[in-house]
Each structure stands twice: as C-alpha cells, then as structure tokens.
Amino acid sequence: xxxxxxxxxxxxxxxxxxxxxxxxxxxxxxxxxxxxxxxxxxxxxxxxxxxxxxxxxxxxxxxxxxxxxxxxxxxxxxxxxxxxxxxxxxxxxxxxxxxxxxxxxxxxxxxxxxxxxxxxxxxxxxxxxxxxxxxxxxxxxxxxxxxxxxxxxxxxx
Numbered sequence: 001x002x003x004x005x006x007x008x009x010x011x012x013x014x015x016x017x018x019x020x021x022x023x024x025x026x027x028x029x030x031x032x033x034x035x036x037x038x039x040x041x042x043x044x045x046x047x048x049x050x051x052x053x054x055x056x057x058x059x060x061x062x063x064x065x066x067x068x069x070x071x072x073x074x075x076x077x078x079x080x081x082x083x084x085x086x087x088x089x090x091x092x093x094x095x096x097x098x099x100x101x102x103x104x105x106x107x108x109x110x111x112x113x114x115x116x117x118x119x120x121x122x123x124x125x126x127x128x129x130x131x132x133x134x135x136x137x138x139x140x141x142x143x144x145x146x147x148x149x150x151x152x153x154x155x156x157x
Contacts, residue, residue, distance in 0.1 A: 018051055029058045042067045112140045 011017040025047055032045045044064035047056040057064050083091070115137065119125055129137070 021049075021051070025056060029056075032058060042070065044068070108136070109140065112137050116140060116144070 011020055028047065029045055032043050035041065036043045044067040045056070045058040046064060047058075049056060112133075115126070
C-alpha cells in the first residue's frame with residue numbers, strides 16, 4: 001500500500017503542526033544518525049524549535065561544535081577546490097585557449113602535410129610561404145623521413 005502524496009503547505013492547525021514537527025524532527029535525526037553510522041562520517045543536526053525557545057542539537061552541543069569547527073577548518077585548507085563564478089570562468093577560458101592553441105598547431109601541421117603532398121606531385125612550392133613556414137615544412141619532411149626509416153628498419157628486422 002503506497003502513501004498518498006503530501007501537500008507541502010503551511011499547516012494552520014497548531015496541534016497538527018506540532019505533531020508533524022515532532023515526527024519530521026525524529027525522522028531527520030534518525031537519518032543523520034544512520035548517515036554517521038553507515039558512511040562513517042561526522043555529522044550533526046541543529047533544529048530550531050518554533051514552539052519553544054529550546055533548540056534541538058544532535059548528537060550533543062559539544063559534538064555539533066566539533067563537527068562545525070572541522071568543517072570550517074577543512075574549507076580553509078581546501079581553498080583550491082572552492083571556486084566562485086569568476087575563477088571558474090577564468091579556468092574555462094585558460095582551458096579553451098590551450099585547446100585553441102593545440103588545434104591551431106594541429107591544423108598548421110595538416111596544412112604543411114597537404115603542401116608536402118602537393119609538392120611531391122608538382123615539384124613546385126607556392127611563392128607565398130614565409131621563412132618560418134619553410135622551416136616548419138623542412139622539419140615535417142625530416143620527421144616523415146625518420147618515420148619511414150624506422151618502419152623500414154622494423155620491417156627488415
């Protein structure tokens with residue numbers, strides 16, 4: 001038998017609201033207790049009582065204070081993992097710039113490879129190449145020659 005869906009709204013009847021508060025408080029404390037036992041982590045619950053000035057603290061005020069202090073100290077130590085919107089966006093920009101740089105290098109090498117195959121067919125180099133591009137072209141040719149020599153050596157061995 002399934003439970004009916006609970007309508008989340010303010011309970012206007014005082015006695016019903018108190019009864020619901022007590023049931024829910026007991027359930028929350030039970031869940032925090034189970035979480036600490038099953039997962040082996042320190043946890044606490046602080047629940048403000050709207051019906052009197054007493055605040056419910058689980059497991060006890062000293063234990064809750066210890067958990068809160070430990071949390072505050074860990075956030076100071078682990079500041080590198082705590083990011084705000086600005087630092088997150090800066091990290092994303094740096095990562096995107098690195099990817100762009102890598103992609104440009106890859107595209108440049110592919111352009112030079114196409115140029116190399118064109119040269120092999122026509123025996124002519126375009127006139128618009130700069131000195132830096134010619135040096136890169138030379139490096140690519142030597143790299144490909146080394147790869148061919150390595151493949152020949154492994155085939156013969």
